[in-house]
Amino acid sequence: AQKVTQAQTEISVVEKEDVTLDCVYETRDTTYYLFWYKQPPSGELVFLIRRNSFDEQNEISGRYSWNFQKSTSSFNFTITASQVVDSAVYFCALSAYYGGSQGNLIFGKGTKLSVKP
């Protein structure tokens, strides 16, 4: 069975602090995808990043960086120099890859990040 665990329910930081959101996943599939989505207070789900199981290269995009480690089944997300606009619920998600395409997303419970000025 597939499972995503985000152990941090809520995190509160002060602006300009760095913050890391943890994500641990379980799957028996050898090929799978990992994602991070952001859900701001307005409610929409915004795609941030996708990682394929065969690509362990870490990625940096501006203030965002992601650390994928298959050995520990983790896909952590770090925001550097956080800003108030980063306040949102962040979801880590997992999907299998079969039949030549990805399946539905299995989401973690989400981590609510509050960045205070």
Add this chain to the structure above:
Amino acid sequence: AAGVIQSPRHLIKEKRETATLKCYPIPRHDTVYWYQQGPGQDPQFLISFYEKMQSDKGSIPDRFSAQQFSDYHSELNMSSLELGDSALYFCASSLKGTAYTDTQYFGPGTRLTVL
């Protein structure tokens, strides 16, 4: 860039009524997914369609049905509404292809309130 369109954005219904939610995928996307997100919960997969055929089914109640039409838009039909159906309903679309293109992009959601 064009995004996923969902209508209506807000819907209020009484118990036992029916509701129809519509989803218009990103142009050229061939796959549509429906998710339900209860208050304070993570999104839960309901059903998906690829090229107008149902491709996968999740925890969708028997009272709900969905289809994808020839223009690739999809509709989620919900009957005998219950208070517990109050949630945010998301539609996502993707383009099947290589492992690098198959990402689900979400619409803004339809907030359904059942009174």
